[in-house]
Amino acid sequence: MKKPSSKIDFTQKVITIQGLTKAFDEYEVLKGVDLDLYKGENLVVLGRSGTGKSVLIKIISGLLRQDGGYANVLGQEVDKLTPKQLDELRLKIGFSFQNSALYDSMTVKENLEFPLIRHSKDMTARDRSRIIDVVLEAVGLAQTINQMPSELSGGQRKRIGIARTLILRPEIMLYDEPTAGLDPITSQDINNLINEVQRRFNTSSIIITHDLTCAKAVGNRIVMLLDGQFQRQGSFEEVFDTEDERVKAFYNYNFTE
Ligand SMILES: Nc1ncnc2c1ncn2[C@@H]1O[C@H](COP(=O)(O)OP(=O)(O)OP(=O)(O)O)[C@@H](O)[C@H]1O
Numbered sequence: 001m002k003k004p005s006s007k008i009d010f011t012q013k014v015i016t017i018q019g020l021t022k023a024f025d026e027y028e029v030l031k032g033v034d035l036d037l038y039k040g041e042n043l044v045v046l047g048r049s050g051t052g053k054s055v056l057i058k059i060i061s062g063l064l065r066q067d068g069g070y071a072n073v074l075g076q077e078v079d080k081l082t083p084k085q086l087d088e089l090r091l092k093i094g095f096s097f098q099n100s101a102l103y104d105s106m107t108v109k110e111n112l113e114f115p116l117i118r119h120s121k122d123m124t125a126r127d128r129s130r131i132i133d134v135v136l137e138a139v140g141l142a143q144t145i146n147q148m149p150s151e152l153s154g155g156q157r158k159r160i161g162i163a164r165t166l167i168l169r170p171e172i173m174l175y176d177e178p179t180a181g182l183d184p185i186t187s188q189d190i191n192n193l194i195n196e197v198q199r200r201f202n203t204s205s206i207i208i209t210h211d212l213t214c215a216k217a218v219g220n221r222i223v224m225l226l227d228g229q230f231q232r233q234g235s236f237e238e239v240f241d242t243e244d245e246r247v248k249a250f251y252n253y254n255f256t257e
Pocket of ligand 1 (some may be wrong): 022029047048049051053054056062
């Protein structure tokens with residue numbers, strides 16, 4: 001099993017969030033969230049379904065606007081950016097979302113080429129091939145280059161999805177439920193890959209999950225979202241070393257080791 005890298009630069013924050021609030025009608029989802037992500041860190045956000053984890057990620061990536069508070073990503077206040085600046089910022093963020101599907105009618109190579117053709121117009125075919133080889137090798141699937149997505153397993157498709165995200169060399173990776181729907185062995189492969197990506201590409205990542213095995217395997221630090229705020233943070237052991245019944249219930253329900 002690969003462990004998360006400990007090479008974190010605590011002098012450099014890539015995301016700073018302070019007092020973030022967001023409500024939908026009367027329902028307050030985020031009630032003052034504070035969060036720092038450091039360069040090279042894997043930060044896990046744990047929380048039950050519907051607690052606002054995806055809303056937080058959407059605010060970070062400018063897909064939703066907060067009601068109050070401050071969200072700074074790579075030195076820029078997200079809600080102050082023009083659409084063009086937001087597009088530029090998003091190129092530095094790699095999204096691995098549950099529904100980020102591959103194009104079924106394209107080979108693995110074509111799927112990986114797509115973002116390069118779109119965003120790096122001056123790149124030669126030779127350079128594209130070289131970059132594709134690097135990311136495919138990083139996710140351990142060099143042999144699938146000419147295959148169609150339908151010929152791959154669910155875990156392999158997920159890996160290619162991550163490779164496609166890596167191809168633009170993002171500084172930040174956002175993983176939304178990376179192990180959802182995968183069996184335990186395939187989940188472990190994905191956890192290893194998240195750590196490998198951190199190590200090789202020196203990315204800073206937020207991993208949203210309610211899979212405690214994943215949280216334990218990939219998190220340098222874990223925060224738990226409860227009732228609209230981060231109530232617990234620290235190492236896996238620190239987060240769960242509490243008499244708080246809500247945290248204990250989360251652990252007992254999700255984790256049997
Ligand atoms: N665009 C929206 N309009 C109205 N309500 C929304 C919107 N987006 C999210 N919500 C509500 O905000 C709450 C938090 O949603 P969110 O998707 O962030 O949960 P989550 O913690 O990611 O849950 P899950 O683990 O199930 O994905 C939910 O009650 C949801 O219904």
